[in-house]
Amino acid sequence: MASRGIRDRFRAQMRQEVKQMALRQLAEGGPAALSLNAIAKELGVSGPALYRYFAGRDALLTELILDAYADLAAALEAAPPRLFELAAAYRAWAVGEPHRYRLLFAAPLPGYDAHDDRLVAAAHRAMTRVIEVAGPGPEPEPALARQLAAWSAATGPAVALRAVTAWSRLHGLVSLEIEGNFRSMGLDPGLLFDAEMRELDRMISN
Template sequence: MTAGGIRDRFRAQMRQEVKDAALRQLAEGGPQALSINAIAKELGVSGPALYRYFAGRDELLTELILDAYADLTSAVSAAPRRMPDLAAAYRAWAIANPHRYRLLFGAPLPGYDAHDERLVAAAREAMDVLFAFAGPGREPEPPLAEALRAWAGGVDPAVALHAVTAWSRLHGFVSLEIEGNFLSMGLDPGPLFAAEVEALK
């Protein structure tokens, strides 16, 4: 292997180790706990050394969000083309990765550009999967139809409305579940989710 190939492989390995350490921080303390210096200490290198792999906290955060969107999109894309199956895949991913789910849908850190073009594109790719699962619902009123048409491009506004409302309900349920709200009420999330999926059909 050439020296350039070895350097590239080492760089890719280091970037992955940094991201793995960052994910552990997220799991323990949320996005606000993300610290380049703490990651450097865990990996046994200096803080400045890590800036050869990521320009700063925000670039690392963006990479983690892009990875999370890609994984979530892959998980729901693999589901059979039925809304209940998509809902189950979405919920399963969130339960298995609550810290990554919060990273996608929680409030952004102060000063962080959550409207980066790459993030918007990744979010849209995930939403495109939902469009493919959603059939037409009720026809939206003209002002809403125009807004949905502008946002969703060539997607039928009735399909876009069904997709957005289904996702809103699913996101609300999953967010409550991963924060332990149902358990604190003494309720089993499983049967509640089954009832919610019935309403999504």
């Protein structure tokens, strides 16, 4: 039993080291730079040896995305249940972890299945906090209402629509910021964020 415990700890440690190296690759070159062979070389093991810990590059990528969703959700869950504070927590996480944020909302690699059930569940957990503070909006037209009800059956389509609308504006603003678009326009991203969130808060409060 003791030897099994040692093996389990070693496996967990190795998986964590691989993920940390993969995150460094992502930060330096994006998803296309992710290479199990390069990680194996840095660890001083053979490429095939890493397949004991991850089935392949896509499996490693999925683990990184799940971790990122979990960390984003934790940041949102720690924020006060008010839109401005929630949005500030979202922005702080994205700006602090831009390579991980891009991993969540951009196609990581050609052919990668981003609709894995685990990824969908992880994304929904992150959205739950937004849903909680959104409140109901106007009733959507029937076709959209059915889609929203299927996505978030517990809240109803009016709340789900308001949450998706709020998230879309927040995501667009943050994405433009981390890509440097506002700086190139001579705009302070923080001031623009505050103004946009006040406007969004007014929209949701009405």
